[in-house]
Amino acid sequence: MALESTTKPYDLIIIGAGAAGMMAAITAGRRDKRVLLLEKLPKIGAKLKATGGGRCNLSNTLPNEDFTEAFGKDGRFMQRAIDAFDHHALRAFFGEIGVETDAPDGFRIFPAGHNSQTILDALSTEMKRVGVEVRCNKRVTKIEKSNALFNITAGCITRTKAPITYTTQTLVLATGGKGYPQLGAEGDGYALTADLGHTTTPIYPAMMPLEVAEKWVEKCRADTIPNAHITVNIKKYRKLQARGDLIFTREGIRGPVVLDFSREITPLLDKGMEVPILINMIKGMDEEAVRKQLKGKLSDNTHYTTLQLLQTLLPASLSEVLCQLSDANPLLGFSKQKGATRERLIQLLAWTPLTVIGHNGFDKAMITRGGIKLGEIDHHTMESKLTKGLFFCGEVVNLDGPCGGYNLQWAFSSGYLVGISASVL
Ligand SMILES: Cc1cc2nc3c(=O)[nH]c(=O)nc-3n(C[C@H](O)[C@H](O)[C@H](O)COP(=O)(O)OP(=O)(O)OC[C@H]3O[C@@H](n4cnc5c(N)ncnc54)[C@H](O)[C@@H]3O)c2cc1C
Numbered sequence: 269m270a271l272e273s274t275t276k277p278y279d280l281i282i283i284g285a286g287a288a289g290m291m292a293a294i295t296a297g298r299r300d301k302r303v304l305l306l307e308k309l310p311k312i313g314a315k316l317k318a319t320g321g322g323r324c325n326l327s328n329t330l331p332n333e334d335f336t337e338a339f340g341k342d343g344r345f346m347q348r349a350i351d352a353f354d355h356h357a358l359r360a361f362f363g364e365i366g367v368e369t370d371a372p373d374g375f376r377i378f379p380a381g382h383n384s385q386t387i388l389d390a391l392s393t394e395m396k397r398v399g400v401e402v403r404c405n406k407r408v409t410k411i412e413k414s415n416a417l418f419n420i421t422a423g424c425i426t427r428t429k430a431p432i433t434y435t436t437q438t439l440v441l442a443t444g445g446k447g448y449p450q451l452g453a454e455g456d457g458y459a460l461t462a463d464l465g466h467t468t469t470p471i472y473p474a475m476m477p478l479e480v481a482e483k484w485v486e487k488c489r490a491d492t493i494p495n496a497h498i499t500v501n502i503k504k505y506r507k508l509q510a511r512g513d514l515i516f517t518r519e520g521i522r523g524p525v526v527l528d529f530s531r532e533i534t535p536l537l538d539k540g541m542e543v544p545i546l547i548n549m550i551k552g553m554d555e556e557a558v559r560k561q562l563k564g565k566l567s568d569n570t571h572y573t574t575l576q577l578l579q580t581l582l583p584a585s586l587s588e589v590l591c592q593l594s595d596a597n598p599l600l601g602f603s604k605q606k607g608a609t610r611e612r613l614i615q616l617l618a619w620t621p622l623t624v625i626g627h628n629g630f631d632k633a634m635i636t637r638g639g640i641k642l643g644e645i646d647h648h649t650m651e652s653k654l655t656k657g658l659f660f661c662g663e664v665v666n667l668d669g670p671c672g673g674y675n676l677q678w679a680f681s682s683g684y685l686v687g688i689s690a691s692v693l
Pocket residue numbers: 283284285286287288289306307308309312313314315316318319320321324325326327406407408409442443444445447448451452453454456457633634635661662663664672673674675676677679
């Protein structure tokens with residue numbers, strides 16, 4: 269087996285050139301550490317490039333405490349990392365390396381040109397400037413610890429070259445989760461650290477489109493509903509709710525509200541359950557408010573057919589579907605429908621039922637729910653409590669946030685903290 273750079277071990281080897289790994293590399297490189305960054309894909313930052321539909325929603329403007337709270341009860345674990353590198357520090361950092369940022373809606377932070385490539389280019393230039401060695405096409409397949417050093421075996425993914433073993437004093441695992449495997453993260457980190465005693469919680473795909481049983485959604489394909497409200501229609505799980513824009517697809521639903529919602533219900537689907545949900549598509553109005561709204565519209569125009577009336581609130585195809593579901597004649601005036609039909613329509617407008625039956629698994633999952641157990645990592649430093657000199661950052665650990673720049677900020681913040689802590693060893 270070939271050995272590279274055997275004479276002098278690296279100060280730091282980082283596995284995975286995503287947001288977390290690159291930030292750890294730059295932070296340690298700025299502290300004069302000899303850093304090697306190993307990436308299995310031919311190019312660095314494949315997932316970062318795809319973020320935000322290529323616009324890269326880097327972070328958001330929430331105060332640190334609210335930001336960590338959005339990650340649920342485990343959010344406290346990330347407080348140290350976020351305090352060390354919050355959204356102000358992130359914007360200052362990118363400004364320093366040549367990318368200004370903006371927050372056009374006052375919440376989500378993007379690179380000013382809304383182009384993820386600018387972020388990638390700036391990180392790459394900064395890594396060069398601080399002397400980080402970057403090797404692509406190097407998939408790490410084995411980690412061994414002998415005395416105080418780690419031996420890292422990495423093979424070329426095309427398998428045309430023999431594997432190489434690198435040695436290092438400190439090792440950073442920044443291999444990401446398991447979602448969108450074509451962008452590199454395939455869950456390697458879980459297996460690689462199992463040999464070092466680490467455990468991975470159950471993992472679930474999260475943030476992806478959902479499939480529903482109702483075939484009518486196909487007719488509404490591409491209809492977009494702003495600010496929809498989704499809730500699980502099972503008493504025990506009623507608190508599982510989300511709000512945001514919703515888009516119908518051929519087989520189900522997608523859009524920001526679905527991404528957030530899917531984080532909550534994949535564990536239920538994994539138990540083999542079909543999940544009944546209710547969707548409010550009329551800006552959160554309850555039945556009484558819907559009734560008033562329709563009355564108001566009718567007093568503006570007494571000649572509206574039922575279909576025309578619904579179309580003042582919803583897209584045309586969805587309005588047609590709701591007429592069918594309530595057995596209303598779309599061409600009849602609303603007041604001419606039977607009382608029970610009118611009530612069914614009002615009910616459907618306030619809460620349209622759907623049944624979630626599945627998803628595409630990790631293939632289309634933007635993030636992974638679950639990861640390396642937090643109890644095995646010291647949150648002050650992100651160092652393993654089990655193996656000295658081993659650090660974790662980014663999505664590989666058991667933390668996941670909602671849509672809106674949360675996950676990238678976590679990747680950058682934890683990468684920064686690791687870069688600092690690993691540099692003082
Ligand atoms: C399509 C899409 C859009 C998204 N948009 C946003 C957004 O706008 N805002 C936001 O906050 N979050 C977004 N996310 C989530 C966010 O991108 C991730 O949470 C974040 O990039 C995780 O960063 P990471 O560095 O931990 O992991 P990754 O970016 O996944 O990087 C891990 C790297 O490790 C490499 N690797 C894995 N195993 C090995 C190995 N054995 N050897 C060598 N290298 C290895 C992988 O190839 C990969 O490059 C999006 C995700 C997707 C999929």
